[in-house]
Amino acid sequence: MSIAVGLVGATGYTGLEVARLLASHPTAKIVAATARADAGTSIASVHPSLAGVLDLTLQELDAESLAKRCDVVMCCLPHGASAETVHDLIKAGTRVIDFSADFRLSSRDLYESWYKVVHPWPDRIGKTAYGMPEFFAKEIADADLVANPGCYPTSAILPLAPLVQSGLIDTGDIIVDSKSGVSGAGRSAKIGTLYCETNESISAYSVGSHRHQPEIEDLVHRIAGTSVRVVFTPHLTPMDRGILSTIYVRPTSGDAKTSAEQVMRTWRERYAGCPFITPVDHLPATKHVAGTNRVQMTVRASGDRLVLVCAIDNLAKGASGAAIQNMNVMFSLDETTGLT
Amino acid sequence: MSIAVGLVGATGYTGLEVARLLASHPTAKIVAATARADAGTSIASVHPSLAGVLDLTLQELDAESLAKRCDVVMCCLPHGASAETVHDLIKAGTRVIDFSADFRLSSRDLYESWYKVVHPWPDRIGKTAYGMPEFFAKEIADADLVANPGCYPTSAILPLAPLVQSGLIDTGDIIVDSKSGVSGAGRSAKIGTLYCETNESISAYSVGSHRHQPEIEDLVHRIAGTSVRVVFTPHLTPMDRGILSTIYVRPTSGDAKTSAEQVMRTWRERYAGCPFITPVDHLPATKHVAGTNRVQMTVRASGDRLVLVCAIDNLAKGASGAAIQNMNVMFSLDETTGLT
Amino acid sequence: MSIAVGLVGATGYTGLEVARLLASHPTAKIVAATARADAGTSIASVHPSLAGVLDLTLQELDAESLAKRCDVVMCCLPHGASAETVHDLIKAGTRVIDFSADFRLSSRDLYESWYKVVHPWPDRIGKTAYGMPEFFAKEIADADLVANPGCYPTSAILPLAPLVQSGLIDTGDIIVDSKSGVSGAGRSAKIGTLYCETNESISAYSVGSHRHQPEIEDLVHRIAGTSVRVVFTPHLTPMDRGILSTIYVRPTSGDAKTSAEQVMRTWRERYAGCPFITPVDHLPATKHVAGTNRVQMTVRASGDRLVLVCAIDNLAKGASGAAIQNMNVMFSLDETTGLT
Amino acid sequence: MSIAVGLVGATGYTGLEVARLLASHPTAKIVAATARADAGTSIASVHPSLAGVLDLTLQELDAESLAKRCDVVMCCLPHGASAETVHDLIKAGTRVIDFSADFRLSSRDLYESWYKVVHPWPDRIGKTAYGMPEFFAKEIADADLVANPGCYPTSAILPLAPLVQSGLIDTGDIIVDSKSGVSGAGRSAKIGTLYCETNESISAYSVGSHRHQPEIEDLVHRIAGTSVRVVFTPHLTPMDRGILSTIYVRPTSGDAKTSAEQVMRTWRERYAGCPFITPVDHLPATKHVAGTNRVQMTVRASGDRLVLVCAIDNLAKGASGAAIQNMNVMFSLDETTGLT
Incomplete structure (x- = not known):
């Protein structure tokens, strides 16, 4: 064929x-x-x-x-x-x-x-x-x-959806802090994405108003059957490719450490048959997935929160x-x- | 002299x-x-x-x-x-x-x-x-x-302390997501900060365990007289210099938009005599303060949250x-x- | 005043x-x-x-x-x-x-x-x-x-002119291979200088046709009173600032090693009263002069040639x-x- | 199998x-x-x-x-x-x-x-x-x-050998000015290849003494049956991967423009059956071959010289x-x- x-x-x-x-x-x-x-x-x-x-x-x-x-x-x-x-x-x-x-x-x-x-x-x-x-x-x-x-939604939906589905996290208190390479801004002639404007610099943009926020909320809802509210902040990062999303959620029960273990188990079960999704023990860097269709994700407890970290290549996955x-x-x- | x-x-x-x-x-x-x-x-x-x-x-x-x-x-x-x-x-x-x-x-x-x-x-x-x-x-x-x-504490204490002092924000729910240039990791021969390890990559590190978290909490307390709890996540960003801290807080009263205006007013009053602190309307990038002792900070409403954004040069201020x-x-x- | x-x-x-x-x-x-x-x-x-x-x-x-x-x-x-x-x-x-x-x-x-x-x-x-x-x-x-x-001419005229003046080098066989940061291309919206086009890449441009070639030849002539012929190749380098010019010349007499010592002496004498010009023993990098008005230059013998290396900040000096x-x-x- | x-x-x-x-x-x-x-x-x-x-x-x-x-x-x-x-x-x-x-x-x-x-x-x-x-x-x-x-020799031998073989260039006057990404320096903990030492900077190293010079001379001789003399200068360039070699040669006869056309014809014939070698009309950038086993090369006349430009990925080809x-x-x- x-x-x-x-x-x-x-x-x-x-x-x-x-x-x-x-x-x-x-x-x-x-x-x-x-x-x-x-x-x-x-x-x-x-x-x-x-x-x-x-x-x-x-x-x-x-x-x-x-x-x-x-x-x-x-x-x-x-x-x-x-x-x-x-x-x-x-x-x-x-x-x-x-x-x-x-x-x-x-x-x-x-x-x-x-x-x-x-x-x-x-x-x-x-x-x-x-x-x-x-x-x-x-x-x-x-x-x-x-x-x-969308690129940002991919990096947020994949870690979030199974946790919402299984009731592990508070659906009303989700913060997605995402960092994207410059290729996400496209290939048109604009001063804002010139080399000398974006190199050696990181900045937030479209704070509180980026169109990928409703996409994340809508799709997590479609997948998990539960409404969620997301605060989403994208950042322009001096690299060609990659998105790292650092996601702050609250466990619905128990302490953060125990909950973090449940998160890893939930991901491993949910994504067992998914060849591109890799829950990892290390903290993923965008370079670990650059040029590939793979997704690396992990979780850490931080105070009473869980911090989910997910890395993708924005141009690939x-x-x-x-x-x-x-x-x-x-x-x-x-x-x-x-x-x- | x-x-x-x-x-x-x-x-x-x-x-x-x-x-x-x-x-x-x-x-x-x-x-x-x-x-x-x-x-x-x-x-x-x-x-x-x-x-x-x-x-x-x-x-x-x-x-x-x-x-x-x-x-x-x-x-x-x-x-x-x-x-x-x-x-x-x-x-x-x-x-x-x-x-x-x-x-x-x-x-x-x-x-x-x-x-x-x-x-x-x-x-x-x-x-x-x-x-x-x-x-x-x-x-x-x-x-x-x-x-x-400390470099990270500077980028967090300066925007946070006046807001805690004036009671504008919830002291129990503060998330500091910081992005630092590689010079923050020092000048010793380590594989982790080689060019080819950190270039074209962003990653979180020391999630939930970085020593600048207690410094932020301790100093905001010392300045404002009120205990605060901070979830802090540092990230290694592919640039020589600069820290951008994106800080998620909840206003204690009113909607986020009104509160955002109060935040700007509070900063402008508090830092009126401080030559290096510049509250700005634009979203600051680390490049805007690179090589200088200046601090740029701004605020945006995002859902029911306030997002504070603060840029410094980690080696300078x-x-x-x-x-x-x-x-x-x-x-x-x-x-x-x-x-x- | x-x-x-x-x-x-x-x-x-x-x-x-x-x-x-x-x-x-x-x-x-x-x-x-x-x-x-x-x-x-x-x-x-x-x-x-x-x-x-x-x-x-x-x-x-x-x-x-x-x-x-x-x-x-x-x-x-x-x-x-x-x-x-x-x-x-x-x-x-x-x-x-x-x-x-x-x-x-x-x-x-x-x-x-x-x-x-x-x-x-x-x-x-x-x-x-x-x-x-x-x-x-x-x-x-x-x-x-x-x-x-011009930026490139500065990086070529300063090392070359005193050597032509003192008759140390063959005026008919000068190759200037220059590498410039992207700011040299200006701040207008063009695809060619977008971050994702120039980052992680080096390329030659305007080979044999760049307008700084006649400027180098003309000014060395004006200063030294002798005509010179220059082959000049500029390169776009993934950095904000800096020019490194690697210049290949032939000594007019003696072996390259002895001639290299004469070059250093000539520069040191000629530039003794020039506060920004620093002949150095090390091989200069553009980072050594970034953000400053300084010029670092050195020389090495390579086979029967002399290799002059000169670093400036293209936006400063x-x-x-x-x-x-x-x-x-x-x-x-x-x-x-x-x-x- | x-x-x-x-x-x-x-x-x-x-x-x-x-x-x-x-x-x-x-x-x-x-x-x-x-x-x-x-x-x-x-x-x-x-x-x-x-x-x-x-x-x-x-x-x-x-x-x-x-x-x-x-x-x-x-x-x-x-x-x-x-x-x-x-x-x-x-x-x-x-x-x-x-x-x-x-x-x-x-x-x-x-x-x-x-x-x-x-x-x-x-x-x-x-x-x-x-x-x-x-x-x-x-x-x-x-x-x-x-x-x-070797990585540098690959970027020099491939463009040079067929031209020496066919007698198109002067074998006693070859200058190879090469620019390499930092991965060429290997993955060991050294201060010299830390991010903050090499980022935003380009520098020459091992001028006149790099071990790839004899490799280029030796292999061109082995392939073409003629001795050559090469002046070789490697540069450390702020990028992960890639080598760009800018090679200055003299045509043995005719003017540089006519000779440049012969060079393209010679390469196209010699490399007709070589799937990875692509003579191109444009000036190649290292990004054009990044992550691939391909080689792009072209030629330009510059004064009385030919400038050969060859791009490879140092880690791949x-x-x-x-x-x-x-x-x-x-x-x-x-x-x-x-x-x-």
Whole structure:
């Protein structure tokens, strides 16, 4: 079997990471890549690391023709813009993995209140598989459309959801302090992400107002069946890749030390069949998972709190790696194909 | 007037920073520098950035002779080792600014339970000026010994203390999530702080067990007269310098937005006469204060919490800059001399 | 005495560095700063590191009114655009230090063939003081206009010129391989200098075609009276600041080892009265001079060649530090005022 | 077929890179790993990125037992120490890929004069396959011992050798200015490679005295049949990985522009069947090949010189990737197996 993959919005970092990862995938192959501004040029002229690796000319997006040639399309467009293209691609008969936030949330109201746009295809909100195979493998396998998770939510939902499910932590008092590499800010020409602005510096941004906060709350609720309230603070960290989320929760019973042991047991049981999730004894660093689809998580007691620490690569498990994992599930391949 | 400064433990990063900063001080001058391993070599051979700037040969430490030649000694030794040297220097008649934790805490028990050593000069514990002129200027002015504050505590005490003092925040629910540059780990040959171990990576360490937690609690108590409980998590961040502390607190009354405005007002009033403390509207980045003795802090509401964000340079206001500020106070100079 | 300084083009990195350095200058003070796009906003809102340090509102450029208020204007505009503004400022009666390349070269033809623009004020080409006080202090002292040197040329001319002057090296076979921090590329929104494009990467650019090559050749000729041919290759290096130039030359006589000793002697003699130039025995790193106006240089024999290594801070001695040094000379201050 | 791989000296960066790369190799598997200091602990406790990836306990080195269990041993010991172990492993009947310099050079005298040790197994000097399949594939295929190339030499020999072979460049005037990431300095606790010493800094080292200079000269001679003289300067660059070599040569005839075209043609012909070598039109950055076994090279005219620019990943094609490529050749696999 061979899977023909289309790549929409190929000039960003997630598009490049899809290309990098698929270069070693045994059965999937990028057959077409689109980019508005750079149509007509080779993908390697935009991403010189693909020279000698992927020989493709970037095209204008034409949903009909793309759908004809592709078994699945990875759509790396920004929110708002993405939903329309996704609609056209699905209607034209291909399957889509959407990297934007357009189909992640459970309700149109929640989406529109946070994203400040009118959703162009509201019918599919709340009826789209969330691309986290650790919890939604069945929906993903059958889906024509998969909403690929946000990077920060991945680093928070994976450690939190099983603990909420098992009633181990107080759902009203959760603080997620996340640190992301600069690639999370995308590949567009902005002063704020110039080397000399972000190097040798760490800063918080969008405090109290980042759109990944409702995504974390919504998905933990969807998975665990319980409402949660999250205070979420993202930070821009001077590194290319990686997210470290330091999560402060309160145990519902017993002392923090005993509860920490229960947390580790709960994770180990819940994620026993999940090849990418690794509960670890050490304190994970983002470097320990850089370039991989893996997730390392651990827990420590600190006073009367539990501190959960979770490390992912924002471009891999936080975006393009998860997309390939989802594709593997959609096409009945082993989840890890091309990702080890 | 000219101030003769001695530098003990000159080969580390705080020693280098003292030398760098004093190079532009109009009245203070390093007249002697000691270092165990490198005695007999020039300080510029250890720190090549001092070539053509400071022409001194490193010496073995001899408290008597050093005390004779110096108006004040900056002691950059590790805790435990420092207290004995400080004792000898004081007894020999000079004044000392101690960079270690040996004289910062209020009680011998607290010190010995966290530092796991028997204190060699317990009489001075609880009777030593804490080197934060914003709160202890009078004690510092008259002191023979000043305990220079810890880097993380500086970034937490300065935003927290006035809020505790004024009763604005819940003293039982304070989370300090701090991110430090690698220089905070010192200049000794360890695998853990090699470039390739820490670059492109962020990680938490000493979760629930870092010695700066009791220092924060103890000093906020000393300043505000109220006990506080702090959950503290330090992180190693891939940059040379800087600490960003993201602090989660609960307002004692009213909604978070109103409380955030009160926080800004409280800081502006409290720090009106403090030249280095700058409450700002923007979210501070460590780069905004790099290389300076300044502190930028701001506040945001996030759900029902307040998020305080404070940026300092760990080597400047977090160590050597504070020491020079203390020295200025001790010698009746303007606090900012040589630090602007 | 107090020097009123105007800053034109204040939003770039050289403008910020002028502000940073002048903050500790005892007699010079920025009284006005201009910026096209950000006029009307505070300088601290563009450069948050100036919060609490410099309280100025950015203005539209008006040469007449600026000239009236300023003893000297630092003009940080790009080449071509700069010459016209410089003309208007001079005509309006103030003195100018021009950061652009517009008045550095000796001939209009050379300028126009490399910069591909018609020079708006060709009369001053070849009649403007080159802002390197180590060689042109007298011209600078009397000048109404000083052409502040290019960053790469500074790192090449200082080691090369005395050796050409004394006939020690072959003038027809000089290779300058330079490595610069990213701030050299300026503070405008371009993909090429985003963090994720330049971090963890080094690359050559403008090989065989960089405009600093004729500047090096022209100025060494002007200083030493001898034509030289230079092959120059700049590299973009993942760091904020600094230039390291590794320069390959051939000794005109004797073996390389003996010649290397002569090189050191020549530098030591030539630069004996130059407070910022430090010939060193160690191999200099850019970090050894970061944030300072200092220059470290050394030499090694390698086969039949001499390898000269010179480190500067591109924003300090390579731009804004040199400008302040020039200003000091223009106003009869000690060269090092505010720069130690 | 399955290849059982032994890893000797597993705690360094090249050992970790072998483990990382072999994790996605379809037929080769690490069955044993040795490390003196950490014997008895799991490899994942030394390299936390291997948690959940490679489950092995580090052992003391026992050549006999290792040889019995392994089809091939990757020996990552330092020079001098390596030769003895290699000898024992070969005698015990396994095949070895040696990462040290002990068997790379053509003559014992050359080795001993540069490495200042008596070679413990001189019989094999000059009779060992140099592990660069682009030139020595046949020798490697049959070899019991392969000398894995040095990182800098790889980045210099690959662009230079075909040009010397075809007589395009002057063999007496070659300057190699190389910039390496810090991982090239190894993973031992030294102050010189601490984060705060190397970050935000570039410096030259071992100017005129680096041991990779004779390796470049010796191998170009072995490949091209012509003696060459090389001036070589390595630089420590603030990045984890990557080598960029900027090489200055003179064309033997014609002008530099015409010669540059011949260089590209020569490379394209010579490397047509070499899957990892990519002559490119753009100026390569180390980031373009990071994490891969690929080599990008290009050429520019600069005055009367040619400037060759070559980018590799020092840990991949410069060490562990090349070793796996060699292993593939030794075991009759496609050269690219596990390396795409």
